[in-house]
Amino acid sequence: MAEENENIKYDEEFITNSQGKKLFTCRWIPKNTEPKALIFVCHGYAVECSITMRETFTRLARAGYGVYGMDYIGHGKSSGLQGYIPNFDDLVGDCSSFFVSVSERAENRNKQRYLLGESMGGAVLLLLHRKQPTYWHGAVLVAPMCKIADEMKPPQFTIPILKGLANIIPTWKIVPTNDVIDLANKNPEKRQEIRNNPYCYKGKPRLKTAEQMLSVSLDLEKHLHEVSLPFLIVHGGDDKVTDPSVSKLLYESASNTDKKFNLYPGMWHALTSAEPPENMDRVFHDIISWLDERTTSVNVRSEMEEKAKHDRIHLSSDIK
Structure with a gap:
């Protein structure tokens, strides 16, 4: 399906992963101009790209970027049991295969590639x-799941029991956690939109899903110093879903020097979709400014190199 909106073109299609499962993909691109760069969006747990994250996609596309997303297995319009992540590595592999395949298309090979991940993304x-x-040329991390906040974890004494059960009854929805929709979204209308969206998972976390997410977050927390790409982190100061102190630790620990951490006091977890308009405007301004600083300088340099190459060809021709 394709649809036109303002100066943006939207397309969606299904692809098949290495296990033969159907995965939903979508893109928002500027209509009448070449994208400044490519942005690949990794959505959060239990949500999806085309509806829940429309604001993020359209704002970035209006700013001149080609924006691509994919619903993970068990999420959105993709195949699989809703809300079920049997293996996080497979999920990452699906994203890698799709994102790289788009990047390596002939029309995209000279474009910069950025990642944007929200929460579990x-x-x-x-x-x-x-x-x-x-x-990847850089990344924007929006309230990243480097560590799950204590408010979202089950009681500590139950974790070993739940881990054991995850291998026996992996799909059961019995993990005792607070309602992530209420904790993540400040805007009541956004909460209702998610609850009314049939492509969003609303049940308790499935055992294997919770075990995989906890395992991944613990692993990432131990390896923050290995992060070496340029990045911007944006995180709400009142986030009760992912821990902003670990985002700060990522900023301090990462081995690269091109890094920035913006903490927004009073904002919640869904700071790009469920905050008051003025808060969302501020966050998107910071994200787009960070991207523009990197892509504009590269595009100007490319134009200068192309002009110099053109001038050399003409000079050589004149000498002959």
Whole structure:
């Protein structure tokens, strides 16, 4: 399906992963101009790209970027049991295969490649970077799941029991946690939109899903110093879903020097979709400014190199 909106073109299609499962993909691109760069979006747990994250996609596309997303297995319009992540590595592999296939198309090979990950998508982003440390030109992490906040964890004494059960009854929805929709979204209308969206998972976390997310977050927390790509982190100061102190630790620990951490006092977890308009405007301004600083300088340099090449050809021709 394709649809036109303002100066943006939207397309969606299904692809098949290495296990033969159907995965939903979508893109928002500027209509009448070449994208400044490519942005690949990794969405959060239990949500999806085309509806829940429309604001993020359209704002970035209006700013001149080609924006691509994919619903993970068990999420959105993709195949699989809703809300079920049997293996996080497979999920990351699906993203890697799709994102790289888009990047390697002839029309995209000279474009910069950025990742944007929200919440659990931040963990996906960091694992994509670990998989190909030098492939991505930069990343935007929005309230990344480097550590699950204590408010979202089950009682400590139940964790070993739940881990054991995850291998016996992996799909059961019995993990005792607070309602992530209420904790993440400040805007009541956004909460209702998610509850009314049939492509969003609303049940308790499934045992294997919770075990995989906890395992990944613990692993990432131990390897923050290995992060080496340029990045911007944006995180709400009142986030009760992912821990902003660990985002600060990522900023302090990462081995690169091109890094920035913006903490927004009073903002919640869903700071790009469920805050008051003025708060969302501020966050998107910071994200787009950070991207523009990097892509504009590269595009200007490319134009200068192309002009110099053109001038050399003409000079050589004149000499002959």
